[in-house]
Amino acid sequence: MAAANTDSILIVDDNPTNLSLLSETLNCAGFRVRVAIDGESAIDLCDRNPPALILLDVQMPGIDGFETCRRLKSNPATRSIPIIFTTALTNTDNKTKGFALGAVDYIPKPFAQEEVLARVQVHLQLKHLTNSLEQQVSDRTAALRQAQFQLIQQEKLSTLGELLAGVAHEINNPINFLVSNINPLREYVEGMIEIIQLYQQEHLQPSADLTEAIDNLDLEFALKDIAKILDSMTLGAERIKNLSVSLRTFSRADRDEKVPTNLHHGLDSTLMILQHRLKSKRDHTAGKEYNRPPIEVIKTYGNLPEVCCYPSQMNQVFMNILANAIDAIDEAAATDKADPIPQIQITTESDSEGWVVIEIADNGLGITSDTKQRLFEPLFTTKPVGKGTGLGLSIAHQIIVEKHNGSLSVYSQRGQGAKFILKIPASPTDC
Ligand SMILES: Nc1ncnc2c1ncn2[C@@H]1O[C@H](COP(=O)(O)OP(=O)(O)OP(=O)(O)O)[C@@H](O)[C@H]1O
Ligand SMILES: [Mg+2]
Numbered sequence: 001m002a003a004a005n006t007d008s009i010l011i012v013d014d015n016p017t018n019l020s021l022l023s024e025t026l027n028c029a030g031f032r033v034r035v036a037i038d039g040e041s042a043i044d045l046c047d048r049n050p051p052a053l054i055l056l057d058v059q060m061p062g063i064d065g066f067e068t069c070r071r072l073k074s075n076p077a078t079r080s081i082p083i084i085f086t087t088a089l090t091n092t093d094n095k096t097k098g099f100a101l102g103a104v105d106y107i108p109k110p111f112a113q114e115e116v117l118a119r120v121q122v123h124l125q126l127k128h129l130t131n132s133l134e135q136q137v138s139d140r141t142a143a144l145r146q147a148q149f150q151l152i153q154q155e156k157l158s159t160l161g162e163l164l165a166g167v168a169h170e171i172n173n174p175i176n177f178l179v180s181n182i183n184p185l186r187e188y189v190e191g192m193i194e195i196i197q198l199y200q201q202e203h204l205q206p207s208a209d210l211t212e213a214i215d216n217l218d219l220e221f222a223l224k225d226i227a228k229i230l231d232s233m234t235l236g237a238e239r240i241k242n243l244s245v246s247l248r249t250f251s252r253a254d255r256d257e258k259v260p261t262n263l264h265h266g267l268d269s270t271l272m273i274l275q276h277r278l279k280s281k282r283d284h285t286a287g288k289e290y291n292r293p294p295i296e297v298i299k300t301y302g303n304l305p306e307v308c309c310y311p312s313q314m315n316q317v318f319m320n321i322l323a324n325a326i327d328a329i330d331e332a333a334a335t336d337k338a339d340p341i342p343q344i345q346i347t348t349e350s351d352s353e354g355w356v357v358i359e360i361a362d363n364g365l366g367i368t369s370d371t372k373q374r375l376f377e378p379l380f381t382t383k384p385v386g387k388g389t390g391l392g393l394s395i396a397h398q399i400i401v402e403k404h405n406g407s408l409s410v411y412s413q414r415g416q417g418a419k420f421i422l423k424i425p426a427s428p429t430d431c
Helices: 002-006 016-028 039-048 065-074 092-100 113-202 208-217 219-250 263-273 311-333 369-374 392-403
Strands: 008-012 032-036 053-057 083-087 105-108 259-261 281-285 288-292 296-301 307-309 343-350 355-362 407-412 418-425
Touching: 008 016, 008 039, 016 032, 016 113, 032 039, 039 053, 039 065, 053 065, 053 113, 065 083, 065 092, 083 113, 092 105, 105 113, 113 219, 113 311, 113 392, 208 219, 219 263, 219 311, 259 263, 259 311, 263 296, 263 311, 263 343, 263 355, 281 311, 288 311, 307 311, 311 343, 311 355, 311 392, 311 418, 392 407, 392 418
Parallel strands: 008 032, 008 053, 053 083, 083 105, 296 343
Antiparallel strands: 259 307, 281 288, 343 355, 355 418, 407 418
């Protein structure tokens, strides 16, 4: 194998004749050769720059070959270097001892040059194959681990999506009763108020019982308050209705195909679901006392075309990025560096190169350069146990890059907030 011949071989032997014979054989075959004349200097050499293979004499002054082998095998940095013993001691006990210590082969002295070369080459090839196999196993294990996390997350999401869609559906009917009945109720009540006022004008001297009942109710206040109560009921019912629409938009069941989508609806429904986290917040748990004002959301929506995508996956991306932004603002609030007006800015545009670009920026704590490098790694989190799983951004990245052929990048400095820029093709062909 030609490529293997650039490997370096360490020959350890106290006999100059053996050293020069072996060196010459290996040099001629194109190997880089290093030599040591005793066990201790061999161990030093290996520590500094491990060779691809070692030819090790057994009988040497100082520590012998067996002891040298034992020490090399007990050091994790040198453990995997293949060792071939070269010795005149060819009885079975010695051979067995060498193999037991971890040697891969045995070459009897005096050497036949072809045999040395053949054995060295076979063991180097085996070593290369082992290395590449180990690499493949570790790559596959990492890929499997990532796929497993994503499957678990997707499973959770689809269960959650079904649950949300179910709840939204169930809320829909009762909330429609409320919304559609409030207006007739308002008309009846207004009519009744008018009638009461007419009675008051026509019966200037009510009976004692009536006067008492009017006073007990505080009729004047009640008549004014009824209108306000109806207004707030209307508002409340409208909000629940919007939330129900948002829940349905957010959890659109669309796992199989991309569909043309209005991404602004996705962003708005996600914000609606996160509404409770945008409100002002007071945290007085030990060690982090803060009062954070409500988070301002500044939307600068451009003119976006309907984008061909998996809508609920895109909503998941918005949710993960926005939830992180709120976390970062809360973290900043617990320090003395918080911006007085916590803000999240969402900007969308469709650029001249055919991309839809969505920027989500916060003025929270920002990201250190160490964190930035590992941001999209599955399971990487800086949040306490139970708060973050470290999957949010790795999933967002996978959805944008692999599922939508887009890109997700981040700009941030510690103390200066963070900006996530998400790009996906405006008109892909698969819709
Ligand atoms: N807007 C941001 N500002 C500051 N740091 C951020 C921001 N977004 C992400 N990070 C950092 O990136 C890390 C990884 O984020 P990611 O969303 O993947 O996981 P997480 O939020 O920790 O946990 P999870 O989202 O799974 O609950 C976070 O722990 C945080 O340190
Ligand atoms: Mg997160």
